[in-house]
Amino acid sequence: MSNSNIRLKVVSIHLSGFIRDIFVELIQVIKNLSRTLRLIWSITSRLTLVNLISSVILGILPICSLYLTKLIVDTATTGILAPDKHQVFSLIIPLVIIAAIIAIFTAFFRSFSHYISIVQSSVLTDGLNNIIHEKSVHLELAYYENKEYQDTLHRAQFESNFRINRVLLSIVKIGQSLISIGSVLVILISFSPIAGLIIFSSTIPFFVIRILSSAKIYALKQLQTENERKGRYFHWIVTSQIFAKEIRLFDLGSFFIHKFNDIQVDLRHEQLSLHKKQLIWESFSQIFMTAAIFGSFLYIVIQTVEGGITPGDMVMYFMGFQMFIGYIQSIFGGMSDLYQDQLFLDNLFQFLDHVPEIIVPPSPKPVPQEGFNQIVFDRVSFSYPGTDENVLSEVSFQIRKGEIIALVGENGAGKSSIVKLLALLYHPDRGKILVDGIDIRSFDPIGWRKHIAILFQDYSSYQLTVEENIRLGDLNHPGRVVETAAKKADADTFISQLTKGYQSVLGNFFSGGHELSTGQWQRIALARTFYRDADLVILDEPSSSLDALAEMKIFEIFKELVIDKSAIIISHRFSTIMMADKIYVLDKGKIVEEGSHRELYEKNGKYTEMFRAQADSYQV
Numbered sequence: 001m002s003n004s005n006i007r008l009k010v011v012s013i014h015l016s017g018f019i020r021d022i023f024v025e026l027i028q029v030i031k032n033l034s035r036t037l038r039l040i041w042s043i044t045s046r047l048t049l050v051n052l053i054s055s056v057i058l059g060i061l062p063i064c065s066l067y068l069t070k071l072i073v074d075t076a077t078t079g080i081l082a083p084d085k086h087q088v089f090s091l092i093i094p095l096v097i098i099a100a101i102i103a104i105f106t107a108f109f110r111s112f113s114h115y116i117s118i119v120q121s122s123v124l125t126d127g128l129n130n131i132i133h134e135k136s137v138h139l140e141l142a143y144y145e146n147k148e149y150q151d152t153l154h155r156a157q158f159e160s161n162f163r164i165n166r167v168l169l170s171i172v173k174i175g176q177s178l179i180s181i182g183s184v185l186v187i188l189i190s191f192s193p194i195a196g197l198i199i200f201s202s203t204i205p206f207f208v209i210r211i212l213s214s215a216k217i218y219a220l221k222q223l224q225t226e227n228e229r230k231g232r233y234f235h236w237i238v239t240s241q242i243f244a245k246e247i248r249l250f251d252l253g254s255f256f257i258h259k260f261n262d263i264q265v266d267l268r269h270e271q272l273s274l275h276k277k278q279l280i281w282e283s284f285s286q287i288f289m290t291a292a293i294f295g296s297f298l299y300i301v302i303q304t305v306e307g308g309i310t311p312g313d314m315v316m317y318f319m320g321f322q323m324f325i326g327y328i329q330s331i332f333g334g335m336s337d338l339y340q341d342q343l344f345l346d347n348l349f350q351f352l353d354h355v356p357e358i359i360v361p362p363s364p365k366p367v368p369q370e371g372f373n374q375i376v377f378d379r380v381s382f383s384y385p386g387t388d389e390n391v392l393s394e395v396s397f398q399i400r401k402g403e404i405i406a407l408v409g410e411n412g413a414g415k416s417s418i419v420k421l422l423a424l425l426y427h428p429d430r431g432k433i434l435v436d437g438i439d440i441r442s443f444d445p446i447g448w449r450k451h452i453a454i455l456f457q458d459y460s461s462y463q464l465t466v467e468e469n470i471r472l473g474d475l476n477h478p479g480r481v482v483e484t485a486a487k488k489a490d491a492d493t494f495i496s497q498l499t500k501g502y503q504s505v506l507g508n509f510f511s512g513g514h515e516l517s518t519g520q521w522q523r524i525a526l527a528r529t530f531y532r533d534a535d536l537v538i539l540d541e542p543s544s545s546l547d548a549l550a551e552m553k554i555f556e557i558f559k560e561l562v563i564d565k566s567a568i569i570i571s572h573r574f575s576t577i578m579m580a581d582k583i584y585v586l587d588k589g590k591i592v593e594e595g596s597h598r599e600l601y602e603k604n605g606k607y608t609e610m611f612r613a614q615a616d617s618y619q620v
């Protein structure tokens with residue numbers, strides 16, 4: 001094969017690859033757009049219909065105006081030489097009145113269409129937020145703890161509303177322009193098909209530049225997602241109450257403001273340099289369009305002077321050419337916006353299509369309704385998704401009905417990870433968790449979680465009323481008495497001292513709210529846990545903010561409370577740990593000791609070491 005043949009073949013392979021890529025891209029664009037349209041239709045079908053009808057009307061009206069202008073100009077120019085001016089006016093005046101009516105109609109429909117778009121946007125935003133919220137609450141915990149997922153979530157949350165509304169606007173804009181352009185095209189082709197073709201071709205560079213810029217903007221945004229999240233994070237640090245104390249104490253304000261500014265400057269710089277390039281190229285593309293318009297204008301004027309067309313035709317064609325370019329620009333601009341938006345909406349679809357790992361099994365087994373007799377951890381090993389460090393290795397232990405067990409160990413030993421596995425927030429990598437011999441993986445996660453109540457170490461504090469804060473523990477049983485749960489958590493006394501008692505709003509986010517102390521918030525969270533009345537109660541660091549008296553009181557009640565249940569307590573306070581029936585000592589993800597307080601103390605091992613360290617610090 002000759003060199004030139006080989007070169008030709010290479011070029012044709014590249015070309016076919018390029019065409020295939022474009023084809024694949026086009027199919028993806030069509031898929032995303034049709035999915036977006038279905039989404040829009042499912043949320044706002046009636047408004048979409050109204051919007052479409054008003055777009056059709058708005059698309060036709062300008063052409064009527066154009067034709068009327070031609071009739072008025074022609075009548076006026078023939079009227080210049082006409083002897084009977086009255087007859088000319090009697091023809092022109094109705095035409096002007098009709099043109100005015102059309103102008104009023106156009107203005108009215110434009111406002112109406114604008115209003116419908118605003119209504120549709122807000123309905124669409126609410127509908128989309130509902131979909132995102134629904135999906136968010138059903139995602140597994142791992143989703144929130146993984147960087148890539150965080151990026152997808154961020155893009156879905158912050159881009160989708162704007163993008164989906166713009167898709168709608170673009171489609172309306174394109175639809176309107178297509179209708180108008182159809183009529184203008186008939187007028188222009190009747191004048192000169194070649195001129196029409198030249199004008200059409202002059203808009204192609206503009207379209208290509210827009211499409212290329214859209215792809216670049218999308219690529220840049222993808223790259224910038226993590227930095228955008230960082231920027232928001234620093235903004236949150238500077239503006240939220242959570243960090244307010246430390247920011248002041250350590251005088252961290254300017255440190256974080258600088259960090260925020262540095263990121264924003266980088267982001268802005270990258271974006272502006274892209275927009276600058278786009279603007280320069282777009283200005284060049286305008287040269288083609290202007291040359292095409294004025295070239296055709298010259299041709300129209302020559303035709304008029306030579307008597308080929310009337311002055312009315314001249315005005316109509318010239319305006320028609322300008323309108324044509326305007327509509328083509330609007331269609332191409334709309335199409336490139338659509339292209340860009342569907343790229344971004346791809347993030348939304350990725351987010352919506354994410355299949356959680358923790359799902360309801362095909363035929364879930366029923367959770368024992370009358371409570372269970374024992375839970376067994378059978379050689380459970382676990383590492384967090386995306387990491388290869390075993391945070392739990394071959395962990396085995398049991399909890400029987402009526403038993404309180406305690407998990408102790410240094411920070412990072414793996415105690416809270418055990419709780420997350422028990423709550424079916426993650427699955428073990430190896431080993432099993434058995435409830436009366438049934439693997440908890442075979443339960444419906446929501447069904448299983450109904451049987452457990454957990455006070456997390458980083459419990460949530462809701463800026464709602466006291467009653468709501470406690471009732472959130474079990475929304476399926478609104479009949480339960482909130483006060484009973486509050487008493488068990490030793491929270492009833494301070495609640496009754498609040499101005500509106502159980503109806504007092506907590507926190508200081510909203511007007512009339514009462515801010516509580518950390519220990520009081522913890523007691524509210526404890527009350528919420530007790531309100532659930534579950535078969536397995538897990539308290540992760542329940543006494544970290546409790547005073548000694550409250551701790552003693554609560555745990556006396558707690559022992560009675562869990563007499564026919566099972567309980568796990570995780571704590572660094574030995575006063576809390578000692579009341580457990582059995583204690584498991586964890587060290588670097590392994591159970592290294594187990595037994596009662598006395599048995600463990602006598603072993604003189606890790607437990608004794610930790611116990612002594614704490615006891616010594618209490619020596620006077």
Ligand SMILES: Nc1ncnc2c1ncn2[C@@H]1O[C@H](COP(=O)(O)OP(=O)(O)OP(=O)(O)O)[C@@H](O)[C@H]1O
Nearest residue numbers: 145384387391409410411412413414415416417418
């Ligand atoms: N979401 C996560 N992703 C990756 N690693 C994690 C995650 N959460 C915890 N870890 C790691 O797992 C290990 C065990 O953490 P875990 O929270 O279970 O410890 P712990 O015994 O409860 O500690 P503490 O007493 O401080 O509460 C730690 O090394 C921690 O860094």
